[in-house]
Amino acid sequence: MAASADEQERRIAARLTESTVYRLRPWRAVLIDNERAFGSREEVVLRPAGRAASA
Numbered sequence: 520m521a522a523s524a525d526e527q528e529r530r531i532a533a534r535l536t537e538s539t540v541y542r543l544r545p546w547r548a549v550l551i552d553n554e555r556a557f558g559s560r561e562e563v564v565l566r567p568a569g570r571a572a573s574a
Contacts, residue, residue, distance in 0.1 A: 522530070546566045552559045 544566075546564070548563045548565060550561045550563060552561070
């Protein structure tokens with residue numbers, strides 16, 4: 520027998536309160552494309568180093 524919508528929401532809420540959430544805020548990314556050439560790399564700066572990101 521399926522649980523009611525309210526019961527499902529309570530179960531989901533209980534699981535979420537037990538969960539840990541992480542926020543990744545990278546300042547650079549390295550893209551690798553071996554189809555173009557073996558070891559072909561391109562660095563993309565998302566935010567200058569040492570500069571804090573706004574919340």
